[in-house]
Amino acid sequence: MKRKIVETEDGSKTIHIEDWNETYHSIHGAVQEAFHVFINNGLKFYKHHKKQIKILEIGLGTGLNSFITLLESERNQLNITYFGVEKYPIAAEEFEAVNYFEDVFKFYPELETRREEFWGYYQKMFASNWEEIIEITPNFTLKKNEKDFFDLTAHDGDQFDLVYFDAFGSQVQPELWEENLLNIVTDLTNSSSIITTYAAKGSFKRGLKANHFTVKKFPGPPGKREMMVGFKNFDHE
Ligand SMILES: C[S@@+](CC[C@H](N)C(=O)[O-])C[C@H]1O[C@@H](n2cnc3c(N)ncnc32)[C@H](O)[C@@H]1O
Numbered sequence: 515m516k517r518k519i520v521e522t523e524d525g526s527k528t529i530h531i532e533d534w535n536e537t538y539h540s541i542h543g544a545v546q547e548a549f550h551v552f553i554n555n556g557l558k559f560y561k562h563h564k565k566q567i568k569i570l571e572i573g574l575g576t577g578l579n580s581f582i583t584l585l586e587s588e589r590n591q592l593n594i595t596y597f598g599v600e601k602y603p604i605a606a607e608e609f610e611a612v613n614y615f616e617d618v619f620k621f622y623p624e625l626e627t628r629r630e631e632f633w634g635y636y637q638k639m640f641a642s643n644w645e646e647i648i649e650i651t652p653n654f655t656l657k658k659n660e661k662d663f664f665d666l667t668a669h670d671g672d673q674f675d676l677v678y679f680d681a682f683g684s685q686v687q688p689e690l691w692e693e694n695l696l697n698i699v700t701d702l703t704n705s706s707s708i709i710t711t712y713a714a715k716g717s718f719k720r721g722l723k724a725n726h727f728t729v730k731k732f733p734g735p736p737g738k739r740e741m742m743v744g745f746k747n748f749d750h751e
Contacts, residue, residue, distance in 0.1 A: 519611045523736070526617040529576065529608060534686040538575050540712070542737030545578070545617045547712060550735035552579050552678045555743055556710035557586055559750050560676060566593045570674040570702060572663055572690075573681050574598030577639055578614050580656065584635060585622050587653040595655045597674070601662050609640050663690065666698050673704040679711035679718075696721035706747040714740040 516532045524543030531537070540547040560567050571579060580596055587594045615636050619625070625632060635650050642648045644660045663681070677699060681690040689695070696718065703709070709727060711718065712734065719729050719742060727744030734741040743750075 517608065519608065524617075526614060527612045529604065529612065531682075531686075534682070536682050536686045539578070540735055540737055542735065545582075545614065547735040548578050548582055549621075551710060551712045551741055552680070553582060553586060555732050555741065556676060556678060556708060557583060557592075559708055559745075559748070560592070561590055563748075564675065565591070566595075567676060568595045568674045568704075569597065569676045569678065570699070571596065571598040571678040571680060572699065573679075574600035574603075574658060575680070576604055576609065576612050576614070578612075578618070579678055579680060580639060581614060581636055582618055584639070584650060584654045585618065585625070585632070588625065588651065589622060591653070593653050595657075597657045597659060599659045599661060599663060599666065601660065603644070603658075603660060606640075663695055664698065666702065668701065673707075674702055675704050675707050677703060677707070677709040679709055684713070684715055684717075691715050691718045693717070693721040693724060696725060700725035700727070700746075703746065708746075708748055708750075709744040710741075711743075712738065712741050714738075714742045718742065 517529050519527050520530045522528050522541050522544045524546045526545040528537045528539040528544045580598055615633060638650055639656055642656055642658060644658045647655060647657045649655050681687060684691040714731055722729050722744035727746045729742055729744050731740045731742055
């Protein structure tokens with residue numbers, strides 16, 4: 515399918531799939547959405563709970579969420595193992611064209627003196643081989659898994675504490691928002707865990723509940739009224 519790079523309202527870029535008229539991130543702000551959904555309504559809940567966190571990302575895409583998470587691991591001294599699943603890896607030209615480094619790094623002024631080092635990490639994450647466990651920093655280990663979400667099995671990793679569910683919208687891939695995939699994904703989660711997503715879809719909410727998650731809605735990122743987070747045996751207050 516034909517993809518092109520477009521600019522979103524916060525100045526950061528995203529990829530647009532012409533045939534589906536679907537973007538990898540919110541057109542109201544790609545970076546803004548990533549911070550809001552996956553950090554401030556996801557990783558944030560772990561900052562005071564646990565220092566070693568295993569994250570599963572459903573849809574690694576451009577690597578934006580994973581790079582922000584690496585920066586957060588440095589800021590908060592968290593030790594993160596990150597497992598990103600992706601069936602259709604982006605091309606090097608697309609990675610260069612979206613280039614999130616400046617858009618994101620400006621939110622970490624305390625790391626400014628280490629800019630070159632982090633630029634290297636940003637590049638290294640994209641260049642890392644698929645299916646290999648790579649230590650990007652002492653605090654952040656990455657495994658990129660090139661496969662269909664539906665082919666995930668218990669062998670794919672340890673039990674995850676946190677899931678970033680970042681699939682394309684249900685208007686283009688409705689099958690990803692039904693209980694089948696959630697059964698697979700929740701089977702990979704820890705007995706105490708969180709699943710966060712930008713959507714507030716009813717079938718997804720029911721699937722989370724059927725898999726013993728308590729669902730809470732939060733205000734969405736700009737342009738979206740609500741988003742959803744599932745908590746399993748997790749005290750988030
Ligand atoms: C919304 S985008 C993810 C954006 C990404 N999190 C980022 O930070 O750039 C959804 C991703 O899911 C991938 N995808 C779609 N269907 C898939 C499938 N069945 N299995 C694995 N990956 C899939 C797409 O290629 C795309 O990269």
